[in-house]
Amino acid sequence: MATIKEILQQSRTAMEKGVENSKKEFGSIRAAKASPQMLDTVRVEAYGSHLPLNQVASVSAPEPRLLLVTPFDKGQAKVIEKAIRESDLGVEPSNMGGVIRVPLPSLNEQRRKELVKVVHKLAEEGRVAIRHARTDSRDKLKKLDGVSEDDKKHAEKDLQKLHDDHIGKIEALLKAKEAEIMEV
The missing domain is CATH 1.10.132.20 (Ribosome-recycling factor)
Incomplete structure (x- = not known):
C-alpha cells in the first residue's frame, strides 16, 4: 500500500x-522567428536526382526573419534558388554571390x-x-x-x-x- x-x-x-x-x-x-527546419521539405533537382535541400546546402538563421542557404557546390545556387521559390512556403529567395537569402514575410x-x-x-x-x-x-x-x-x-x-x-x-x-x- x-x-x-x-x-x-x-x-x-x-x-x-x-x-x-x-x-x-x-x-x-x-512564431515569427526563422528556423532552418522550415526548408526541410524543399527538394532540389541536382546530380540527376531530387535531393533534400540539406544534402546540397547548409541552412542557417542569422536573424529572426532571414534564412541563409549556402550551397556546397556554388554551381547549384540557381537550381536551389528555383526549388525554394517553387516550394509552397511562399518565400522569395534572392541569390547574393553564391549565398541565397530567404527573407520571411511577417505573419x-x-x-x-x-x-x-x-x-x-x-x-x-x-x-x-x-x-x-x-x-x-x-x-x-x-x-x-x-x-x-x-x-x-x-x-x-x-x-x-x-x-x-x-x-x-x-x-x-x-x-x-x-x-x-x-x-x-
Whole structure:
C-alpha cells in the first residue's frame, strides 16, 4: 500500500510530465522567428536526382526573419534558388554571390490569431493532464487505510497546492507563447 508521501510524489511526477509536454508542444508552434527546419521539405533537382535541400546546402538563421542557404557546390545556387521559390512556403529567395537569402514575410493578423487558438488548445490538454493526475491521487488518498482523516485532509490540501502550482506554470508558458506569436 502506498503512503501519502508516495502518492503525492507520483502526482507531482505526472503533473511535471503534463507541463513538460505542453512546453514541447508550444515549441513546435512557429512564431515569427526563422528556423532552418522550415526548408526541410524543399527538394532540389541536382546530380540527376531530387535531393533534400540539406544534402546540397547548409541552412542557417542569422536573424529572426532571414534564412541563409549556402550551397556546397556554388554551381547549384540557381537550381536551389528555383526549388525554394517553387516550394509552397511562399518565400522569395534572392541569390547574393553564391549565398541565397530567404527573407520571411511577417505573419498576418489572421494567421497569428489561428496560432494563438492552437496554443490555447494545447494548453488545455496540459491542464487536463494535470487534473487527471490530481483526480487519480485524490482517489488513492481516499482509499488509504490506517491513516487519520486529518492526515488525509492535509494531503488533499497539499495535492490541491501541487495542482494549482502546475496549472500556474502552464498559464505562464501560455502567456509567453501568446506574446511571442502576437509580437509584430
